[in-house]
Amino acid sequence: MLTRRHFLAAGTAPLFIRHALAADTPRFALGIASGHPRPDGMVLWTKLTGDALPERVDVSWEIARDEGFTDIAARGVEVAETAWAHSVHAEPAGLQPGRWYFYRFSALGQRSAVGRTRSAPAADAEVSRFEFAIASCQRWDHGHFAAWRHVAQEPLDLVMFLGDYIYEYPWVPGRVRAHSGGYTRTLDDYRARYAQYKSDPALQAAHAAVPWLYVWDDHEVENDYANARGQTLSGDSFLAQRAAAYQAYWEHTPFPKSARPNGADMRIYARHDWGKLARIHALDDRQYRDPQVCLPAGRTGGSTTVLVKDCAALADAKRSLLGAAQEQWLADGWDLKRPWNLLAQQTLMAHFTSRDPKSADSPGGSAWTDGWEGYPAARKRLLDGVAAKRVPGVVVLGGDVHANYVADLKSDFDDDKAPVVASEFCGTSITSEGVAQERLTAALAYNPHIKYGRSDERGYVRLTLSARQLQAQLRVLDNVKDADSGIRTAARFVVDAARAGVQNA
Ligand SMILES: [Fe+2]
Structure with missing residues (x-):
């Protein structure tokens, strides 16, 4: 599992390393998505793209309460496999009901775009709108x-x-x-x-x-x-x-x-x-x-x-x-x-x-x-x-x-x-x-x-x-x-x- 310190380190990588990564095949070319929100979580989706993917790839995900990812609510690692087209279906649990979150993935030295998602309200919550x-x-x-x-x-x-x-x-x-x-x-x-x-x-x-x-x-x-x-x-x-x-x-x-x-x-x-x-x-x-x-x-x-x-x-x-x-x-x-x-x-x-x-x-x-x-x-x-x-x-x-x-x-x-x-x-x-x-x-x-x-x-x-x-x-x-x-x-x-x-x- 990647720690928060690893992410911070990646974010401040020297310029020449970032250039090297940018030249790689894009690994998140189909974007990201989230779906099927429940009161305590939702599904976070991505899929690795490009040639020469190993049969099994660790994909890290994290979900935060803020867009800057300083307040992490959950994180984990999913294995993306050839048999399922290197798709990722991460399912964070234990989130707060009825609130917005931000999520992203990283794998093979690259990081996905950031997505915005939300949990459903609690089943017994009053919802005005x-x-x-x-x-x-x-x-x-x-x-x-x-x-x-x-x-x-x-x-x-x-x-x-x-x-x-x-x-x-x-x-x-x-x-x-x-x-x-x-x-x-x-x-x-x-x-x-x-x-x-x-x-x-x-x-x-x-x-x-x-x-x-x-x-x-x-x-x-x-x-x-x-x-x-x-x-x-x-x-x-x-x-x-x-x-x-x-x-x-x-x-x-x-x-x-x-x-x-x-x-x-x-x-x-x-x-x-x-x-x-x-x-x-x-x-x-x-x-x-x-x-x-x-x-x-x-x-x-x-x-x-x-x-x-x-x-x-x-x-x-x-x-x-x-x-x-x-x-x-x-x-x-x-x-x-x-x-x-x-x-x-x-x-x-x-x-x-x-x-x-x-x-x-x-x-x-x-x-x-x-x-x-x-x-x-x-x-x-x-x-x-x-x-x-x-x-x-x-x-x-x-x-x-x-x-x-x-x-x-x-x-x-x-x-x-x-x-x-x-x-x-x-x-x-x-x-x-x-x-x-x-x-x-x-x-x-x-x-x-x-x-x-x-x-x-x-x-x-x-x-x-x-x-x-x-x-x-x-x-x-x-x-x-x-x-x-x-x-x-x-x-x-x-x-x-x-x-x-x-x-x-
Ligand atoms: Fe149609």
Whole structure:
């Protein structure tokens, strides 16, 4: 273990030694990150980079109460191994709840950048204000990560990343920037893709500024995959790809060691309490779902948009998006005492039809089979459970669909008089392109519970929570193709703790 005196000595090394180190291969080129804050600690992440790394490397870490690292709270050494891509997942324990810290790593004569992180409040602490952002869908070749530069400057306690951290697609000509390599299939492919994404300085800045809570969606593995079924592969051959993708995911994210994947299995669904203010239920809608139904002839995987009248299987009550075990876990874990239950999950939960459900051509409307609309019975079970237990302050947070949606959630969307039981903010993408706005605008007429729908906005949603109210600001980039783009607030909404449903602010 390095002592504090060693660090001070390193910091005052003669100039010629520092020059020699600077000429070395950068060993922390993908930056640092922290995540999954608990009242007594969090996970501190980095990964060694560059050629000729020994099979096992000692990496020292330290976490301090001050930016100058004069007041050290904890320190230790982790072994970074070739088998796990020299990733480091340090888990300091015994920290004070509800306070900010600074952390850094050192190895092979080099020191990482300094990151800022915080612990969660104690479970029984009064919390007057919780500031967080939701973000998702950062397809590299669709734009620059300017949004992350703005996230890094917001006064946030936490970023919730709701899926599609990488995309598996190959290089495409004519884009603002290019994926390197082909489709990701192998462990090396996925590692290389993370290395490309995590080289972005704006993304690194957002990680260094604030801890993140993660869930994944499909593109961390493959578009629209469902459990053991990919778009083309399925069964063991797809599970081998899923295992590679999950391993690379864990290697590049600040999940705890306890979440390290075992083959093609990695548990990411978890609960996080933020003092007496909120319980966050982080969900996984990919790993355990029943496959999408009513595929077109000749397809063996993926999703489609169908007319409800043509797809009787949609109504099958046995089908689940979360899987039976996770559904039960969620039903058992609603918090009836805290004013807020936040669902950190992947995609739009609100009913959405792009066709007129009252038309003779399309009675019942249409359904995109990959989202909650493809699992209507599971959605109804969830929302009926919220209504039956009178779960307070249920707010569904999502991403995936590359549009800002703000919606009221009802257990019966076809009944205008059915009560609103929860509220939804499905945030738009960091970069990934959405459908044409004219199509979305036309569809909004058939979905009156959706109060806002914009597919032509890129950015994130900033949320401020108090015991009385949730305030939301839709933060939207001026130009996603400009790395230095400015940002503005396109709309504001509130949710009162005493009454489910979104209101204009
Ligand atoms: Fe996406």
